[in-house]
Amino acid sequence: TGSLFKDEATEEKGERARMASFIGAMAIADLVKTTLGPKGMDKILQSTGRGHSVTVTNDGATILKSLHIDNPAAKVLVDISKVQDDEVGDGTTSVVVLAGELLREAEKLVNVKIHPMTIISGYRMAAECARNALLEKVVDNKLDAEKFKDDLMKIAMTTLSSKILSQDKEHFAKLAVDAVMRLKGSTNLESIQIIKKPGGSLTDSFLDEGFILDKKIGVGQPKRIENAKILVANTAMDTDKVKIYGARVRVDSMAKVAEIEVAEKEKMREKVQKIINHGINCFVNRQLIYNFPEELFADAGVLAIEHADFDGIERLGLVTGGEIASTFDNPESVKLGHCKLIEEIMIGEDKLIHFSGVAMGQACTIVLRGASPHMLDEAERSLHDALCVLSQTVNDSRVLFGGGWPEMVMAKAVDELARKTPGKRSHAIEAFSRALIAIPTTIADNAGLDSAELIAQLRAEHHKEGSTAGIDVISGSVGDMSELGISEAFKVKQAVLLSATEAAEMILRVDEIITCAPRRREDRM
């Protein structure tokens, strides 16, 4: 009998297929496992591309994103971590670790001849029960603004404590909370700008209420403008090309060329005049501004800033309340942006343009300072995580304790369910609770603590109703989470629970892997 598939295509069946996917998924989970928790370690990622650029991080999503993976089950885990990042921003490591643990437990059950479908139905029941257990325990302080801010502060500190910023977590938590509070409930993080400038130390980072544009002011133009009227534009300020298709200049003498050149210049002069007629004293353009118009602006005493990137323009429009203009024929109806003061400031050795006293209070800028670019990149990622979580929490203000507390609560509820459930499914439910406990175990292990001892203590502690005990990594013992002020957002925990279960379920259902032959690159001889 001939082979069914094309050359090099492979087929893995039954037990072998399941083993391949289990091993792949667990390998990924083990890879990021050591980064979990406040004492988690970082990874160095070196790219194979030119320059072999190096990234140092302990953000699960960033690590997994940069891996080249061949195992299909592992790809599922990478995918869930990415989605977690896009959706809630934090918990990217936890979700992979939990999915890995669920599969590890499932493997044991499969080995004692429990059918994967039975395991799946048990996992589903357990996940539902765990979610309900969390729902019962959530604290919602939405109505009490003071307490709510306190909650946010705690969440930010908890998120940051597992990152590079943990040394100055209070400082950064405050930055992040302030920034998010300014958004007033919107989840649009675009209006929070993060500028990275090497030099100084992390504690020199600050939140600026205004807007900072990483650009220089043109030569000979005012360096400081009070009560600025700003026109934000996206228009060509080099030579304004004729856009009509097929137009070209054809002349028969040099004199004509000169004439047309003059006309072109005249056109530009008119355009500049039109812009100035808006009664502005600051003009920001997304595209280049050539010397000629720049000179004209300087003559008129208008500050002209060229080549601001697209994000910058959008943000500036948002911050100053001006519209992004591309035509200038109706000066009376174009909305101009306003701010109290534009000045050039120095951060480190770079000159930046600072807009302060802006009309719309939503946007702000966080300036990060740090010893090296790697440090700054990681700091930005950490801050981004915190900002994401906070902005999600502002909308869904339900809060839980951290430090392994939610996992213990869930494990307890799931355990009880297992005892009540008849049939083989109860094994799977029990396994689910073991997988949940693996998360605090890993946190303790990563901190170099005696996890077996701690978890046993914690479990006993949780046997009491309404316990708030969790792992206090700093002192290395079981502590009261409400006193220590360690909190996590409900939304993050829920997303971790649900997507990890979903991913585990998906991988469990597989009994065959068919891999097509890798596509051959054309040999270029």
Added chain:
Amino acid sequence: MALAFDEFGRPFIIIREQEQKSRLRGLDAQKTNISAGKAVARILRTSLGPKGMDKILQSPDGDVTITNDGATILEQMDVDNQIAKLMVELSRSQDYEIGDGTTGVVVMAGALLEQAEKLLERGIHPIRIAEGYELASRIAFEHLERISHKFEFDGTNIEDLIQTCMTTLSSKIVNRCKRSMAEIAVKAVLAVADLERKDVNLDLIKVEGKVGGKLEDTELIYGILVDKDMSHPQMPKQIEDAKIAILTCPFEPPKPKTKHKVDIDSVEKFQTLREQEQKYFDDMVKKCKDVGATLVICQWGFDDEANHLLMHRNLPAVRWVGGVELELIAIATGGRIVPRFQELTPEKLGKAGLVREKAFGTTKDRMIYIEHCANSRAVTIFIRGGNKMMIEETKRSLHDALCVARNLIRNNSIVYGGGSAEISCSLAVEAAADKYPGVEQYAIRAFADALDAIPMALAENSGLQPIETLSAVKSQQIKENNPCCGIDCNDVGTNDMREQNVFETLIGKQQQILLSTQVVKMILKIDDVISPSEY
């Protein structure tokens, strides 16, 4: 290899370069073909039924698909064997025609081939087997008609429809929320269905997916969802009672198709051209504004100047909308697609009660919802899910459910699922076999055995004892004269599929039997395989 020799012992050349080709003839050829067909069926066998397993498929580019949809598995399997390709075609044609039962049809064909192999070994000629199968399939076909039930439904009573869709969805990964998914599918189909003509145009149902959230967040939108955002960040994000101009011309100076050159040779010309250009933009925007449009949806891009003018005149716009979406929007809003600005008139505008932009998650993803349309005949199913593969699989599952709902509207006859229809057919074919004189009798009996393969696979996948369960159910059918007894896959405690509310469409089942018989007949008739050998 059979060869002819002339008197000098030199072989006649029948096939060019015959040393390089391998050739199989007679019984060997049939056996090879059968084993290839069986191999394909074996792969799908474990995916059958509510407890069926999934397969991971890795494409040549490394993309991963996880599915248990028969058609998708076979499609992406990269099959080389010719007979196996026939099986792939088989499942595809079931997919095109019916949309569901793509796994069952292949398993059925595999079982038929297996039975044929036994008959071949007994020395029965393949053509006689094929003819016997043909007779048997006709018996089964008619028997299905007899045991089918009709159920009545109208726009208000959709419970039965939902139940049928739930049967389809229960074998997929989405079975966690099959109830809500089935409801979505049925409502979507009913929204676009033309109940008088009994026709459903599935093109009017757009299935859009976005990673994130959970499966439960999947929703049915009575309107259109466009994965785009407003062309200018400062345009209003919400428009009520929108009048939509649907354009297929760009907001750019026109580009005539004939080649031309505009020569500028004097200052005056330069200036007139400039004014002309400005006028173009002004005219375009003015035209839209004049006919009363409050939203512009355009297939092409905008020039920066035009974009600002639009925003300036308070006319929100969406650019780079795909052709298919544009058509759907036109259908939903009752507007006309306008290819030129000159042809824009107030009657051609589409109407929608609410157009809004919605942001997702922490990334910059935004989508535009067009709701409360003048004509709600186009709907969108918006799927959310934990990861990309989940969404893809949900899309496929929903497609199956939509097809089932459509088939029911076309023809409201149903048969009961859980293998009950197959068992009942098997009994009928078995009984009819004895009436046929001649060798076909054996083939007909073999067909009855092959029909048992589906309930058997179902029982096996559900972790039941296959032979024990099947014989119990079979005897129950005869004893109670009840064609609704099937395999109790979900361990509910009853074998009566009527009580479990498990049913499938009649045409789907009939199609399965006809298609698989056809393919098996074709495979049996091949007695010579010539293939170029590998080198």
